[in-house]
Amino acid sequence: MKAHPTRVALLCPGLYQYLKGERREGSIFFALAAICLTTIAFYARAEAEADPFGHHAVRLAIAATILFWTALFSALDAFQRPGRSAVYLILLPAIVLFSVFTYLPILWAVKLAFYDHDLQTLVYGGAPFAGLSNFADIVHDDKFWLGLSNTMKFFVIGFVLGQFPAPALAYLLNEVVNRRVQTFYKCICIMPSLFSWPIIGAIWLWILKPGGQLDVLIEIISLGAVTEPLLWLGDPATARYVFVSVGLWMGTGVSALIWLASLANIDPAMYEAAQIDGAGHWEKFRYLTFPLLIPTWVVLTILAFIGMFSIFDQVIVMGNPSIRQAIFVVMVHIFETGLRTGAVGYAAAMSLVLCLMVLALTAFNLKVSRRIEVTA
């Protein structure tokens, strides 16, 4: 579209005020202009490459989104008193970026899920409308349900193994009186969570390989009773436990910090009151600490559950063909159907179902944490 200045200005009263000089605050306008220019640059790049994947519909949707928000916000701004800064134009970059890069893909996924795509139609278009058949296929897809059940198993193992370490660590850290020493311990504990999965995975793959450091350590501890190399990541039965353990090793420090924060939040006056009433250590724990920490426990458990749906990184990094069945999660299935075989419609349908599950969990989480805020 040839963008004549007056035509655009008519569409956008706020911008028009800027251009006429009724608003003097230039810096925000420059930031805005920079973002618009980058968007246009992307557009031009896509045009120039003539990528067969370049759907005009996508570009049109993006242009429409940007235009819509710009027009709306500058119109809103025009109603503001002159001399006040353009409060809606400040919002514009964030709104546009969120709409284009977060919400547009979700809407796009909804559309894709109703079409029957393969590699051919992905490039040349003309995919037949499939109705709900993609969603119906999920019901009979063994791999999808295998992925879900593996996710559940991961969660159960993590739930059982993860109950003890983080609260124990938090309790111990809370006993440390010296702040500096406590900070030092905290730093060491969160160190594993600073690094990305390929690095963590590489370290543990090397330690866990047959005849690796862990096997040697076990041989030393068992005084030479166990000498044969152990298959930590080669045996489907143990692989799942190893996966969860490495995840816990990474996450325990951060959960301990959260536990510690809620431990430190408990009012010391309550303990004093309990002391006066003649409560011992056990009573204080049973009737004060324990009930006050239950909310934290619930939130952390739900967070762990949601986190289990994004175990994808770890599976890519630490997986191998011999344990594929044991660690196969839904995201891997979506990834393989969507990007390897090109069945984008089906992959999008699975994404949506997974998304809805996570959404329900998040909503539940929000509800629970709100109730906790009320009671706390």
Add this chain to the structure above:
Amino acid sequence: MKRKWRCCVVHGLIWVLCAGMILPFLVVLTASLKCPTLGDKMSPRTPDFIPDRFYWQNYLIGWKAGKLGIAFFNSIMTSVIWTVGTVLVCAMAAYAIGRRQCLGHKWLLLFFLSSMMFAGQTVLIPQFILYRALGLYDSLLIFMIPGTGAFTIFLLCHWFKNVPREIEEAALIDGCGENATFYRIILPLSLPALATVGLLAFMGAWNNFVGPYVFLESESKLTVPLAIQSYIVNDPSDEAARSAAIMISIIPVLVVFIFLQRWFLKGLSLGALKG
């Protein structure tokens, strides 16, 4: 006496747990300094973890074979640009929503926060198609486009709300315009919050693995996590050099962490609570 004994037990137990956290890193560190061809055992049976002679050559081999030079360049470039852009864009939005409380600020906040519910990985396929359509597939630009930090907006909103109004009014009397107020007063006063969310955003960008794994393919566009991953998959023979490559990618993060640990501790406990 009893107190002292208790203190010893607490510290001892913490040390045991901390050792569990730190030992894997130390094992890799010692392995990275060994030379297998000179007879150093990579997984030693006797406690000779520390090799007699440090073999620094491994680091050079690992750096070259892992293509870490280009990876570091790409990672630093994308992470820095993304973080600066995101924090700026989010601060602007948070100012309008949290400080100015523009008409419909509650709805706007809801608009931003709802994006957190769609977990990043579930929209991978449509994002892939979107980037292809924009001609952005296999381009580092994807990781420089700012502004997908709902949590950043949320945190900054809360912070901006609590900056005292008097300072702003004083500035207004001194003839400070509305935008100058934002850039000269609100932003400098919010440096602690900006540092926390900035660090959080930077770590997210630096450690992003699935994004580059799916959207990038050419060798000149490796990022650090991607480089480590492909090095380990493609070249599993030289364990010492591989450990060195891992150490090279760990050390910068560790140095930053040691200097900024206060912000890290604050940010991580906040970041974990975001849900």
